Amino acid sequence: MRRLLREDAALIHGIAQYRRHQHRRTLEDPPVIWREGASRLLDYRPEGGRPVLLVPSLVNRAQVLDLDEGASLVRFLAGQGLRPLLLDWGWPEAEERRMTLTDLVAGRLERAMAAVPGEMVLLGYCMGGLLALAAALRRPERVRGLALLATPWNFHADPEAPSLARLLPGLEAMMAPMNALPVDTIQSLFALLDPFGLARKFRAFGRLDMAGARARRFVVLEDWLNDGVPLAAPVARECLADWYGANLPGRGEWRIAGWKVRPEEWRGPAFVAIPARDRIVLPASARALAAALPAPHVLDAAAGHIGMVAGEGAERALWRPLLEWLREA
Template sequence: MQNSPTADGDLLPEHPALQHERAPRPLPLFLELVREVSARDRKMAAEALTGLRAYEQAPRRQRPPPKPEIARVRGATLRDHGGEGARAVLVPSLINPPRILDLDEQASLTSAIARMGRRTLLLDWGEADQRGELSVTGHIEELLLPLLRRISEPPALIGYCLGGTMAIAAANLAPVECVVTLAAPWNFKRYPQASHAALQDMWRHSQGAAKSLGALPMEVLQAAFWSLDPERTVRKFAEFGRLDPVSAEARRFVELEEWANEGEPLPYPAAKELVEELFGKDLPGSAAWQVAGRPVSDQLAVPALHLTAERDLIAPPQTVASGEIVAIPSGHVGMIVGSARARLRVELEAFLKEQP
């Protein structure tokens, strides 16, 4: 692979990592971001490539075996993450793997909730090809609601990102004890206009291929996330290159990047509904979203807590559902696995302990 040229025609340094499979996906776009940054900050661009090499050489830990499965509907499962007491079901987004909620021993939200006196169950949506005909609404109707019916008592429903949006909808239709959302959008019209325009542009360019494939590839979604703050994508690799490779911080960086790169493709019907109906028409925020033939609302009959991330670009705080809202000083992922997770857990535990 050739080196990437800078704006003035120079070449970035030779870099063996550029040919390695352990790299950000999509790698060509990442290299283009590095090239763009090099035009104004050559030092950061060079350090980002050094960080990229460190990333491909970094040790990987052996993944623990999957937690015990207690319920399955098609390919979707509820897995038992331990704890005693009333049930708590964690609903991840459709876009990235659920293990962000159980990333490592220190950052595991599932383990933290188990220590709060809850029997903690994590939903795993399973492989995309087993749910390829499902829209976002279909995932709720065909997978989430049937799994909740397998539980003998109404659980606390805790949803992250789009999983929180889906959790609110499900709480309109199934008995639950309470609802907690974590960085979850509901009022999609409140996204910045630039975000709406970028999403629609992405969809215009990718819809045909996604329809032919039956899914929107993870790389397209990753590119959309990177576009929200391109320089940060480069800067984080530059900063990683300066870390001790065996430090806890470096290990977590590797875990997070592998999590981000391992997402399943989004089934085409789910991608279409997400872009055209939830974002395009703001069905949830305009009280026009119907699930299982019934309108769903964020005005729930059970207690609800919405935790937002103040610096969130993926689910900006202003898009949150109505109700009790607590802002966490962090970004979208940092509130789950970064230092801000301590504040999130304090708020979450206090809310759960208030429930009878």
């Protein structure tokens, strides 16, 4: 009982320290070169360089790739002479809440690609990797190389995946009012992946030096996690039923605009980053995508799903190896 009381006190202390912390993300957005509906394309080096179009997930804000001073993948790449362009999907309004994955890939993403001058490297993170893969296969003449970070493919590598699909009937009532899966519901689904992780991370945070860099990084990451976006109902149905339920990508049956997305048909350079400590996309799921691509460069990153792109060790785990590949692609 005394141990539990100490742990409860440490958890409450950590949460209180987070709520009181003064650090906030203050980065200013770069120029917007394209806009459609709620989405926009941010240009981090308008003066030029090899274009790299970054495609984030739909269930969190794009800022994870531009998190904070010294914690921004896109600003790191821009500082190395590349031209990163970040697709910010934005908060889905009425128009976006009617969209399917086909609408997003064959419509919005491909129109964003049309705004990028010349050939580009298409880089997708997590769910965005699936969208980037489909777009690259549909428009290979525009894509010089394909980089996929923590991207799932064989959803049934996780034996619990089908149980997520079985939640769909119960989620319909939550999606009905606004035609979207609410942010709180998405957060709850992520929490189920590691039910005790929340308490552990706040206890650990409470032990940090609040003036240190680690505490500041925790705060901006936690702010980003708590600032999610709803997922359009048509997309939520496809993800839960077709990806987690039927495993259409892993079976080679996932379609965009009626056309099967087959990674084995990609003919350009490919980079696949697989975080070893990923709880959101199991390494076995991402490794199935690497196995399906012809001769990809595979990076086994000693990091977690978010830590690989925005954690303290991100530069060593991902940014530097990715930069080396981008320069050769």
